[in-house]
Amino acid sequence: MPGRSRVLGLASELGAIVGAENVLTEPGALEAFRKDMADFEATPAVVTRPSTEDQVGRILEVATRRRVPVVARGAGTSLTGAVVLDGAIILDMQRFNRILRIDPVNWYVQVQAGVVLDDLNEALRKEGFFFPPDPASSFLCTVGGAIAESSGGMRCVRYGTMRDWVLALRVVLANGRTVTLGEPLAKNRVGYDLVHLMIGSEGTLGVVTEAHLKILPVPSVPFVRMLVTFDDWPSAGRAIEELRRRQVMANLMEFMDRETVLAVNAAFHTNFEDAEATLLVDLDEPLVGDAEAIFRAHGARRFSRAVDEAEAERFYSVRSHAYLAVKELASGVQIEDVTVPIDRLAEYLALVKEVATRHGLRMPTLGHAGDGNVHPTILFDRTDSASRAAATAASQDLCRYAIRVGGTITGEHGVGVQKAALMREQMQAHGAEEALRLMKGIKQLFDPKSILNPGKYVEAA
Ligand SMILES: Cc1cc2nc3c(=O)[nH]c(=O)nc-3n(C[C@H](O)[C@H](O)[C@H](O)COP(=O)(O)OP(=O)(O)OC[C@H]3O[C@@H](n4cnc5c(N)ncnc54)[C@H](O)[C@@H]3O)c2cc1C
Missing domain, CATH: 3.30.43.10 (Uridine Diphospho-n-acetylenolpyruvylglucosamine Reductase, domain 2)
Structure with missing residues (x-):
């Protein structure tokens, strides 16, 4: 201070x-x-x-x-x-809240950093476009925050994360100068790629004021949104692995466990079936038959298709608000963000249960199963140091498993102050120690007096 x-x-x-x-x-x-x-x-x-x-x-x-x-x-x-x-x-x-230009030929939107992602999508929809990355917080979070966190989200299983959708940025540097990075073009090979250096930099390299983001026309293929329930978590994981193996591509593949669904039902007065595991799935219509057969072969118990657009929207909205419901269950929460190779998903889901039992903790679990990125939400008692220590130990068990199997300690939420030490561990274990040294040099170059979000992330790792 x-x-x-x-x-x-x-x-x-x-x-x-x-x-x-x-x-x-x-x-x-x-x-x-x-x-x-x-x-x-x-x-x-x-x-x-x-x-x-x-x-x-x-x-x-x-x-x-x-x-x-x-x-x-x-x-x-x-x-x-x-x-x-x-x-x-x-x-x-x-206050950087303006959408400056929607370009219907070059397929980009020029937008200020403070615009909320859902507001952006509402404006785009009127022109027949959409911006694919949709963190579950998109009803609140901003373009600048999502860029700085390289956020993922629910549609990322199909479309990738923020990293895949930024063409150019305006950034104010620590020395007060403003710089344009990148070009709003389909291709551009000029210079090192500082746009992507800025994405995921967590406010430590510069302040984003404006972005050119790629956009897509709203898909015209009809899709089916459904809830698929299972009697255990690994079966849901194995079904996802098999969908990948059989090249069936989903547009959404979200996981919620029983405790999450119960929390959602209580918080939002819904009445979803509280199965042991539920997948929220979006598929292009022609793929539904194949997908249902695969789900069935892996023990799917029930399919509930959204009957109309309003119900489809309700399924989506419930999933996107689920963390807020779960957060109310205890005085302390630590939401995990491990991402594992998708062929380890079933094993990881089994591990989450085992870790929860071993540490005597409740861990409602939700997230982007189709990306191998589910979020065990570790509940603890903030007033009880033993409970807090158990939560930390459980988190470390999950992260160290991810490091061991070639996964990552964070797929989308980032490092902040929470995971700097684990970031170092991951980079050491994966042969990236020299990369960490280079990153520290980059921080020093961009921010020699260390005024931008200091003491976190790369600096702290
Ligand atoms: C209910 C809920 C659901 C969520 N779901 C997801 C999800 O599905 N996927 C996901 O990836 N994340 C998710 N998150 C995490 C979070 O919402 C995202 O990281 C989000 O993109 C952050 O945006 P924000 O505007 O709130 O940023 P903030 O929280 O305000 O800031 C986040 C970081 O970005 C930096 N920053 C903010 N604006 C700028 C700027 N203009 N220039 C430079 N740096 C800046 C800040 O300094 C900070 O380091 C969720 C969070 C909640 C509460």
Whole structure:
């Protein structure tokens, strides 16, 4: 945390840049910026709400001169502590809220960083387009946050993650200068690929103000959305492996266990069957017969097709809100993000159950099974140090399994403060130690005074 002298007069200096009404210092006002959505907590020094690149640049100049850390913030839905920091200037990016251009020929959208993904998709739909990556938080999270986290989501089983959909960026660097990275073109071979360096950089290399994102026409092939239930978790995993082997490509392949469905039913007054394992599946209509046969061969108990668009939307919405329902089940949650090779999915699902039993913990589990990326949500009692220690041990067991089998400790949520040590372990185990050294050098090059989200991620690993 910066010393008092560094923040003395800071608010009025920032007020001269963004207007006093866009600088928050009162404890009550700061409260909304103290937590992320996995309850990582820290108290910022001040919150600013810039609305232009010039303002962001001038704020970063002030921060550099005073050596006060800066954290860019979208919607604060991060799950790893990436968006909270004691003593920081929070750059609230929500006033960067304009969709600047939808290009119907070049198939891109030019959008500011604070636009919420669902709002973006609503605007695109009116023009017959959509933006595929859809973190389950897309009703809240912003373009800038999703880029900085290289977010995945539910449709990623078909379309990939944010990493696959960004063409160009406008970024304000730690020295206050603004730079354009990439070109909004189908192809561009000029220079090192700094666009992709910025994607997944967790606010540690620069502040994204604007992006050109690829878009696609809304698919015209009719699809079927259904819930498929199983009597055990590994059977659902084996069915997914077999779908892959038989080259049946799903558009959604989401997992929810019994405890998640029960939490959802209680929170949202729904009445979904509380089977041991449920898959939410989207398939192009011609593939449904083959897929159902594979599910059946792996013990699927019941298929419930959405009868109309409204029900299909309800299935989707329930899954996307499931974490919020599960989070209410205990005073502490640690949501895991291990991703395993898909041919290890069934084994991993069995391991999650075993780890929960071994540590005496409840772990409602949900997530993107089609990507090998399910999220055991480890519940613990925040007031009980033994319970907290058990949660940490369980998380480490899952992450170390992933490292052993060639998976990753985080598929999409990122590292933040939560997983820096495990990131180092993974990189060492997978022969990437030198890559980590290069990454630390890149951080130093972009941010020599370490003001951008310091002490986290690569710097902390
Ligand atoms: C209910 C729920 C469901 C979720 N589902 C998914 C999911 O399916 N897939 C997934 O990948 N994640 C998921 N997440 C995690 C989270 O929502 C995503 O990481 C999301 O993209 C973060 O966006 P945000 O706007 O909230 O960013 P924030 O939480 O505000 O910030 C996240 C990080 O990005 C940085 N950042 C934010 N804006 C900028 C900017 N303009 N420039 C530079 N850095 C910036 C911050 O400094 C921080 O390091 C979920 C979270 C919740 C609560």
